[in-house]
Amino acid sequence: MQMIVNVANAERLATEVFADVMTPPPPVDYLGWAESNIVFSQRESPMPGPYNRDLFFYFDEILRALSPDDPCRVVTMAKSAQLGGTVLANIFCGGSMDMDPGDFLYVHPTENNAQRWSKMKLSPMLKGTTALSKVFPSKARDGLDSVLYKERLDGKGAIQISGANSPASLSQVTMKRQVQDDLAKWEMNAAGDPETQADSRSQAHEFAKIFKISTPLVEPGCRISKAFEQGSQEKLYLPCPHCGHSQTLEWENFLANLDEEHPERSHFLCVEPNCGGVIEDWHRPQMFAAAKAKESDPQKPEAAWRASNPGAKRVHRSFHLWSAYSLLQSFERIARAWLTGRGNPASEQTFFNDVVGRAYRTLGDAPSWELLRDRGAKSERERGRIPVGHVIVTCGVDCQKDRVEWQVVAWGREHRRAIVDHGVFPGHISSDQARAFLDGLLKQGFANAYGRRLEIDVLAIDGNAWTDDVWGWAKRHPASRVIMVRGVGSEAAPLLIGVKKEVNRQGKRLPYSKRFFNFATSVLKMALYRNLAKDDQSERGYVDLPSGFDDEFYRQVTAESRKRVTTRQGFEHYVWVKDPNQANEGLDTHLQAEAAFIRIAGPTRALMDSVWERYERERDSVPAPVQGDLEDLLAQAPTPQPALAPSAQSARSRVRKLRIN
CATH class of the missing domain: 3.30.420.240 (Nucleotidyltransferase; domain 5)
Known part of the structure; x- marks a missing residue:
C-alpha cells in the first residue's frame, strides 16, 4: 500500500510571504471608499441612497486631509449641528479598518454617549457595509465583539470606544488613528484633562491621525474653537453666481439681509463692490459646481478651501463649516431660527452653536x-x-x-x-x-x-x-x-x-x-x-x-x-x-x-x-364687576392671608446670625 505525503514548497511559501510583506499597501482613499460603501437609508438621511459627492463636495478636502497622503497629524472640524460630521467620522473609522487596518480609538464625551453611538451607529455600519461585515464578527465570539470593543476576525486591528469621563479607558493603549467626537462637551475627569490624555495615545506613532470634531459651545474655554484657531483655519469659498468672485458665506452678511416680515426672502449679497448680486437658496448647487470647476481648472486651479493660517497646514489642518453651506438647511429655516431665539441669550447660544457653528461668547462677570x-x-x-x-x-x-x-x-x-x-x-x-x-x-x-x-x-x-x-x-x-x-x-x-x-x-x-x-x-x-x-x-x-x-x-x-x-x-x-x-x-x-x-x-x-x-x-x-348684595360681595372678597410669609428684610435679620453657607 502506497502512502502519499504532501510536502509544502518551502521556497515558494517564503517567496509569497516576502512578496506580501514587500508589496506596498493600496492607497488609502477615503473619498473613493465612501462612494463605494456608504449608503444612507431613509431613516438616516432626507436624501437616501449612495454617498453623493455633488451634495457634499465640501467634504472632499477634509477626507483628503485625513488620508496618509496629507502630512498633517491633526484634522479639526468646527461645525454646525447635523451637518454630517458623524458621517465623516464613520468614513474615517470604517475606511481605516478596511483599507489600512490597525488599532483605532473613538472617544465620546461620556461612556453613555460611547455606548449609544456603538449600538446605533457603529454596529449597523459594520453589519450593513459589505467590506466591513466580512472582517468583523456578527456575534460576540471570544471577546472580539462587545459594545465598547470591536476586533477584526484576522486580528489585524480593533476599534476601542471610550468616554472622555473615564480616564481608565484612555490609558494603556496605543492608537494609530483616533476620533475625538463632540470635543466641546468634554469635561475634566478624575485624572485631569481628557483631551491631553487622548492625544497621548497616538504619541508613539510618527504618522498618526487625530480627527477632532464638534459643534462649538461657549467662549472662552471652548475646546473645538481653540483647536480650530491652532490649525490652518480653512473656510469654504464659493463663486458668486453673478460675477464669479469667490467668497465665504458669513453670518453677518446674512443677518444684514434677513427679512423679518418675510424670512423666506432672506439672502446673502455678493461682497464684490461692483456686483452686490443677491445670493439665494437655490444658487447653492450652481455655486458648488462652479467651485469644483475652478478647483479642476488645469490652467488656473483655485482652491475652494482657503487657509487663514497656512503655516499650520503641514501639522494641523482645521476647517469651519456652517448651515448656510448645507443643502439640508434652507435660508428660510436659518432666518426663522434666529427670529425665534434672538433676545434670549440661552436660545441665542443654541442658535450660534447649532446653526452658525460658532462658540457663544459669554459675559464672565456679573453686572454691577x-x-x-x-x-x-x-x-x-x-x-x-x-x-x-x-x-x-x-x-x-x-x-x-x-x-x-x-x-x-x-x-x-x-x-x-x-x-x-x-x-x-x-x-x-x-x-x-x-x-x-x-x-x-x-x-x-x-x-x-x-x-x-x-x-x-x-x-x-x-x-x-x-x-x-x-x-x-x-x-x-x-x-x-x-x-x-x-x-x-x-x-x-x-x-x-x-x-x-x-x-x-x-x-x-x-x-x-x-x-x-x-x-x-x-x-x-x-x-x-x-x-x-x-x-x-x-x-x-x-x-x-x-x-x-x-x-x-x-x-x-x-x-x-x-x-x-x-x-x-x-x-x-x-x-x-x-x-x-x-x-x-x-x-x-x-x-x-x-x-x-x-x-x-x-x-x-x-x-x-x-x-x-x-x-x-x-x-x-380688569376683572369683571361683581354683582350681588353686600353679603355676596363679602363672601367673594379675598380672604386675608395669615402672617405666613415674613418679608426678606425681617426674616433675614433673624436668621443671618445662624446662617450656614
Whole structure:
C-alpha cells in the first residue's frame, strides 16, 4: 500500500510571504471608499441612497486631509449641528479598518454617549457595509465583539470606544488613528484633562491621525474653537453666481439681509463692490459646481478651501463649516431660527452653536450689583406686585439647614421677565413651620396692575440636598404645580431634563423620579447676566426690577462669575465661582424659578401667540364687576392671608446670625 505525503514548497511559501510583506499597501482613499460603501437609508438621511459627492463636495478636502497622503497629524472640524460630521467620522473609522487596518480609538464625551453611538451607529455600519461585515464578527465570539470593543476576525486591528469621563479607558493603549467626537462637551475627569490624555495615545506613532470634531459651545474655554484657531483655519469659498468672485458665506452678511416680515426672502449679497448680486437658496448647487470647476481648472486651479493660517497646514489642518453651506438647511429655516431665539441669550447660544457653528461668547462677570440696585430703586413698581404684560408666575425655592429661601418671577412675551419678590422662611424643610409657610406661599397670590391676584403656576424646589425631606413636602401638591430640581454645571447640559429613573437599594423606583429634573445652571447664569445688563425696557429679554430690595439681594444675584482655574495637574478650564463670604441664594432661587418656567414653556421659552393671548385675556385685564348684595360681595372678597410669609428684610435679620453657607 502506497502512502502519499504532501510536502509544502518551502521556497515558494517564503517567496509569497516576502512578496506580501514587500508589496506596498493600496492607497488609502477615503473619498473613493465612501462612494463605494456608504449608503444612507431613509431613516438616516432626507436624501437616501449612495454617498453623493455633488451634495457634499465640501467634504472632499477634509477626507483628503485625513488620508496618509496629507502630512498633517491633526484634522479639526468646527461645525454646525447635523451637518454630517458623524458621517465623516464613520468614513474615517470604517475606511481605516478596511483599507489600512490597525488599532483605532473613538472617544465620546461620556461612556453613555460611547455606548449609544456603538449600538446605533457603529454596529449597523459594520453589519450593513459589505467590506466591513466580512472582517468583523456578527456575534460576540471570544471577546472580539462587545459594545465598547470591536476586533477584526484576522486580528489585524480593533476599534476601542471610550468616554472622555473615564480616564481608565484612555490609558494603556496605543492608537494609530483616533476620533475625538463632540470635543466641546468634554469635561475634566478624575485624572485631569481628557483631551491631553487622548492625544497621548497616538504619541508613539510618527504618522498618526487625530480627527477632532464638534459643534462649538461657549467662549472662552471652548475646546473645538481653540483647536480650530491652532490649525490652518480653512473656510469654504464659493463663486458668486453673478460675477464669479469667490467668497465665504458669513453670518453677518446674512443677518444684514434677513427679512423679518418675510424670512423666506432672506439672502446673502455678493461682497464684490461692483456686483452686490443677491445670493439665494437655490444658487447653492450652481455655486458648488462652479467651485469644483475652478478647483479642476488645469490652467488656473483655485482652491475652494482657503487657509487663514497656512503655516499650520503641514501639522494641523482645521476647517469651519456652517448651515448656510448645507443643502439640508434652507435660508428660510436659518432666518426663522434666529427670529425665534434672538433676545434670549440661552436660545441665542443654541442658535450660534447649532446653526452658525460658532462658540457663544459669554459675559464672565456679573453686572454691577450697585447699578442693578440703583435701577431697582428708581422703579415705580413695588416689590410684591406684577407689572403689565407678565402673566405667568413661577417660583424657585432653595433649602438650607436653618431656612428656606424663595423668589417669585413673572414672565411675559419676548423673553421678558419681572422679579416679583424674594423672601426667607425660618426652619428646615422638614419642619412643620417651613412647610406651612410654603403651602401659604402657593396659595397667597401676587397682585398685578389690574388688581388680580395671580397664584404661582409652577414652583421648582431644590431637591439636591435633603431629597427625602423635600419630597415629603412636594408630594402634597400636584406634579403639574410643584417640581423638584437640581442644578447641573455642564455647559453642554440640556436646559431641563428629567432625572434618570432613580432606585433605592432594593431596586425599587423612587416615587419622586417622575417630577425630578436636572437644569443647566451654567447656561442659565450666562443668559441671566446678559439680560440683567439690558436697560431698555422694550428690549427682548429685559429683566424688570422692583423697588424695595436691599443691597444683600443684589449682591446675592450677582454673586458668581465664570473664571479660568488651573488644576493641580496644571490644566486650565472654566468654572463658576463665588466669593466664599457672599451668599448666592438670590441667584439660585432665580434660576430655579426659570427652570419652572421652562417646564411650562419648553426649552425655547417661545410659547405660541395664541397661548400668550389666552393668558393675557384671562389675567392681564380688569376683572369683571361683581354683582350681588353686600353679603355676596363679602363672601367673594379675598380672604386675608395669615402672617405666613415674613418679608426678606425681617426674616433675614433673624436668621443671618445662624446662617450656614
